Amino acid sequence: MPTRLPPADFLLSEARFDREDSDDYDRQIAAGMRQFYPELSHWHDTALVAALGEYGENVEWSADFSIPQSRNEDLLGYLYACQVMPVYQFLHFEPKKLDEAWQHYDAGTSEAHALALFDRVPVLQSIFKTKGAMLEALNRLAI
Template identity: 30%
Template sequence: MPNFIFNPETFVTPGHGSDPGEWNDDDRKDITTLRYLYPEIAHWGDLAIGSAFGSYSFDILEVQWAEWMIKRDDSFLNYCCWRQLYGEWQFHLDIDKVDQEASHLWKI
C-alpha cells in the first residue's frame, strides 16, 4: 500500500494549500512548531496547518485553539486523515473514534 499523502486542500480552498495566511506572532510560532512535529504535513503552507489545527481544536476538543496540544499527538494526523477521506467531523469529543478508525489508514 502506498504511503498516505496528506492533502492541505482538505482544510483550505483549492489552490491555497501552500499559502502563508495571516497569523499573529504566537500562532505563527505554534504553526512552525507543528510543522516540525509533523513532518507528514511539513509541505503544507501556514494557512493549511493553522486551519487544520484550528479545526482539530474545535471539532475534537471544542475550543478555538488548543495551544496546550502543541506537541506530537497522532490524534491530530488521524483527524486530518479522517477529514481528507470522509469529510466533516460530526462526533465532537470522541477522540477515540478518530484514533480507532483513521490511524491504520496513514501509518506504515
C-alpha cells in the same frame, strides 16, 4: 482503540483548508507544528493553523491556537479520517464515534453510515439539503 494513523506513503492534503496570508503568529504556530508533524511540512501556514483549530473544535471541543509543545497523534488520525471519510469534516464527534466510522469504512458500509448520520445530525441537513447532495459532495472530497 488506538488512533488510526495514515499509512507511511499517504499524503495528507491541505486542499480543504484556506490558504490566506499568514501573520507572524500563524507562522510561529506553523513552525511549531512542522517541528512535531513532518508529515505536514508541505502545508501552507494558514492551512496548518486552520487544521489545528478544526481539530480542537471538533474533537476537544475547544480550539487551542497556542504554539504546539508536543506531538498529538490524534490530530494526524483526525486529518486522515477526514480525508478518507469526509463526512467527519462536518461533525463534532468523540473518538468512539470515529472508531465506529472506521468500522463502517472497513466493512464497506460507509455510504449507509453517512446516510444514517444525515438523518441524525441536523447540521448535515442544513449544509447539504438532501442525502443525494451530501453523497455527491462527499464523493468529491474523498481521496
